[in-house]
Amino acid sequence: MEKIRNNAVVKKIGFNRLVLCGILLLMYILFAILSPTFLSYSRILSALNYAYFLGFLSLGVTFVIATGGIDFSIGPVMFCAALVSGQLLTKNEWPLIPCLVVSILVGTLFGVINGVLVAYGGLPSFITSMASMMISKGLGSVFTKTQSVSWPQASEANGWYRNLIRLKIGGIQVPTGLVILIVAAIICAIVLNKTRIGRYILCIGSNREAVRLSGVNVKKWEMLAYIICGMLAGVAAIFFVGAYSTVQPGLGDTYNNEAIAGCVMGGTSMSGGLASIGGTLIGVMIIALLQEGILAMGFQKDYQYVLTGVIVLVAVYADIRSRRRRN
């Protein structure tokens, strides 16, 4: 065990992340055995549909959690963005591109509000994001007059945005969304590990006072984490409607928990300072696979919640154990 742990390659990737990959693989095999239809290509595509929007939410919230904060508004903010932009597209007949931009802007706006209140106003992130969760939920609803919004199908006019997640080339459905999500994750990883934003975000999460006393504008960098998170929630909205097309007002909270769960499973510490984009991505894949597997086996979604909860506990416990050993 120690030997594997200290292997150079294993160290580079991270032991816990390898374990997570193992869990992912094991789950896949298990579902394939338990449910004969699970191996079909359409099931994979369906699982990926869930992974796209959740992935963007989870990537975003990773930045906030890295600062030691939390954002509970991402799910409803995503829905609010999808509702507002969808309303403009279908009822107000705006062209598609501006609507997609609006979706991202709505998400960003909530990120700015959260960021300013937390970083400059000194409000606890828990309370701030809970408030904006309710506000975004309500506003989305008000904007569409409590009607649900159905984005156009792929064959309809303005339906090409659906190609963002799935493109038909010569009769084969190519999961373009996966490519985009992975590219986005790579960009996030670069931002987190190679730029000033990421460096300061991680350091603020570890020891905010020490960073402040180094003459760093901690408020600005902390705010940026929330803005990135909000922006990615806006992007997530596009991928949500790309997969499911219909958005109902007044929902979205459950996706907060799943996005945060994915992030935490991947080894990002809730107390801040440590974050792994790769881990977050694997965590999201586990949740998506779980949800699809449970459905494939004919159970209700509620079982997925139970299992997600258990996996989160196991992952966090393993993480704390390994950290304690290191100290």
Next chain:
Amino acid sequence: MGEVILTMKGIDKSFPGVHALDHVDLEIRKGEVHALMGENGAGKSTLMKVLTGIYSKDEGTITYEGKEVTFSNPREAQAAGVVIVHQELNMMGHLTVAQNIFIGREIMSGGIIDDKKMNEEARKLFDKLNIDIDPTETMSRLTVGKQQMCEIAKAISHDAKVIIFDEPSAALTEAEIEELFKIIRDLREKQLGIVYISHRMDEIKVITDRVTVMRDGGYVGTLITKDCTKDDIINMMVGRVIYEDPKTESTVPKDAPVVLRVEHLNAGKMVKDVSFELHKGEILGFSGLMGAGRTETARALFGADPKESGDVYVNGEKVEIKTPQDAVRCGIGYLSEDRKRFGIVVDKTVAENSTMASLERFMKGIFINKKKEDQVSQEYVEALKTKTPGVDQLVVNLSGGNQQKVVIAKWLVRNCDILIFDEPTRGIDVGAKSEIYHLMNQLVAEGKSIIMISSEMTEILRMSDRIIVMCEGRKTGELGIEEATQERIMHAATLRN
């Protein structure tokens, strides 16, 4: 000194990759105060942890009251009468003194905690020790010194026969140390065996009977305190000679320009109308008792805490410092007294900490230029002789002295001309201490200016060119090093008005 109560012989302990204790001997007699000395990392704490059952030993024997014993946890050691008073106080601030003393073994009557009885018992205990503390007082309202007394009382209430003090004086004022010594002498009278761990050479001479010195996990020797000099002990600890002679005259030229002028600074209760000047190439010592407002002055000046009024001039120009950012922009760097909380980011690397204050200089476009960052950090690791396997090492794995050097490197990378060093050698071993002194002298020789806050008189007298003394938030004295003596500083430090 009475008969031997405790003997540790040939104690050996290894951790993965580290031989922490290499056949160490220690003998404690009844009615003696036995100093255990050595640099940080010499193995003192490990030895005491082996004794009290926190670590298990690999080899060797412990004989206590004539019988060979092995304590498997601190509770067992406590029950047998071997207790340790930790450096960090383990007190619950919101409970009363008595509740703290009886924590874990509350006196009950009918299933309910009997506070009255506990207060009585605590009072009896304090009377026995001649400590003047009200058992019903809330712990957090006591001074650090009084809290320490409570910790000692708690240790003694376990019917202790051997008490280990792990750097008890680190956070105490001179007066409180005196009181502590009174209690220790009292305990010695009562024929307890006392182990006293401290870095302060003066205290060792005053309070202890014998000294055992350790170096790099090994046993160096045991001396009778009154037969040896400070230099003897230091030589045994480090294997090299260190001189702790006071400075006799200022090295600053008479016409050196003023780089920093502070006028009528006011901030909260702890900084009242403080004015001073700092010259180029000068080490300006800030002396005073704990709570005199020196740290608060530095923090207000640096913009870490808000100030109410006062003007700051850097190189003759008036500057507005509202945040640490402003201060850093003016070329001021602040080395905090509390390294772990305010100085370093412990779970980040040496390189990341070194460039923290000047990251914008290490950018290539939007990316951090890792190569340049590592290279510059490495330069400072070498210049400051920081002991680390590499710049990618997490700071948490370095010793206190080396962590301090990383913080200094942070400000040197930033090229700050005015450095505020707040207790720069607190919790640092003798060897690293002298290196930091050397470094400070080198910095002022290069034309930088240093404000040094220190609670150690020897440090103030050894390093400063000029000394400012504070008491209760006010500046109560200003002395050139030529005229400064311990007595004069103490006099100013207790000037209350």
